[in-house]
Amino acid sequence: MSYIQGFVTAVPTAKRAAFEDHARKAAALMREFGASRVVDAWGVDVPDGKVNDFKGAVASKDDETVCFGWMEFPDAPTAKACFDRMMADPRMRELGDMPFDGKRMIFGGFETLMDEGGSVEGGYVDGFVIPVPSGNREAFRAMALSAWPIFRDHGARRDVEAWGIDVPRGEVTDFFRAAHAGDDEAIVFAFVEWDDKASRDAGMKAMMEDERMATMPSEMPFDGKRMIFAGFEVI
Incomplete structure (x- = not known):
C-alpha cells in the first residue's frame, strides 16, 4: 500500500519566490532519497470556514498564504528511510532556513485508501483534511470510490484519499486540532488533481448538475462540518 507524507504550511506571501526556490531544491533531494513524487502548492482559493478551515489549521496571519503539499512513497519503510537520509545529509542544511514558520x-503519514486516475504535472489541486470515525474507514473508502466516476467524468484527473497512521500531536498546531478531531477519529488527507483552475470550476459546476449525485448516500460517514478544504496552484 502506497504512503503519503502530507504537509500544510503558512508562508509569508511576500516570500513566495523564496518558498518556491527552497521547495524545488528540497524536492530534488527527496526524490534522490526515495520519494517517487513531491508536490508543493500555493493557496489561491482558501475559504473561511464556520467551524474550522485551513487558515486556522496553521494559525495563518493576514500577510501569509496557506500552502498544501505531499510526498509519495511506495510504502512506509521507504518513507522512513528517506527521512533518515534527509537528517543525515549535509546538503539539507545547505538549503538554509525554511522561508516559513516551521x-x-x-x-x-498516511496510507492510501484510494488512488484513482493519473497525476498531473503542474495543474490545480483541491486539498482536504477530514476527521473520520475510526470505525468508518471502509465506509469512507466505499463512498470515495463511488464518487470518483463522477469526478472523473467531469475533468478530475486523479483522486487520492489517505488514512492517517502516523500523525503526531504538535505543541502549536497539528492535523487533529485542524479538524477538531475526537479521540475516536482518524485523519484523512486527500487531494483531487485537475489540469487547471478553470477545468476544476467547470467540472464542479457540472458535477452539481449530474443526476448521479442524487444517488450518493444522504449521510456521509464523517462530520462534513469539520472537513476543511481549499484550492491550490501547484508550483
Missing part, C-alpha cells in the same frame, strides 16, 4: 507546519 513550528506552525502540520504534517503526518
Whole structure:
C-alpha cells in the first residue's frame, strides 16, 4: 500500500519566490532519497470556514498564504528511510532556513485508501483534511470510490484519499486540532488533481448538475462540518 507524507504550511506571501526556490531544491533531494513524487502548492482559493478551515489549521496571519503539499512513497519503510537520509545529509542544511514558520507546519503519514486516475504535472489541486470515525474507514473508502466516476467524468484527473497512521500531536498546531478531531477519529488527507483552475470550476459546476449525485448516500460517514478544504496552484 502506497504512503503519503502530507504537509500544510503558512508562508509569508511576500516570500513566495523564496518558498518556491527552497521547495524545488528540497524536492530534488527527496526524490534522490526515495520519494517517487513531491508536490508543493500555493493557496489561491482558501475559504473561511464556520467551524474550522485551513487558515486556522496553521494559525495563518493576514500577510501569509496557506500552502498544501505531499510526498509519495511506495510504502512506509521507504518513507522512513528517506527521512533518515534527509537528517543525515549535509546538503539539507545547505538549503538554509525554511522561508516559513516551521513550528506552525502540520504534517503526518498516511496510507492510501484510494488512488484513482493519473497525476498531473503542474495543474490545480483541491486539498482536504477530514476527521473520520475510526470505525468508518471502509465506509469512507466505499463512498470515495463511488464518487470518483463522477469526478472523473467531469475533468478530475486523479483522486487520492489517505488514512492517517502516523500523525503526531504538535505543541502549536497539528492535523487533529485542524479538524477538531475526537479521540475516536482518524485523519484523512486527500487531494483531487485537475489540469487547471478553470477545468476544476467547470467540472464542479457540472458535477452539481449530474443526476448521479442524487444517488450518493444522504449521510456521509464523517462530520462534513469539520472537513476543511481549499484550492491550490501547484508550483
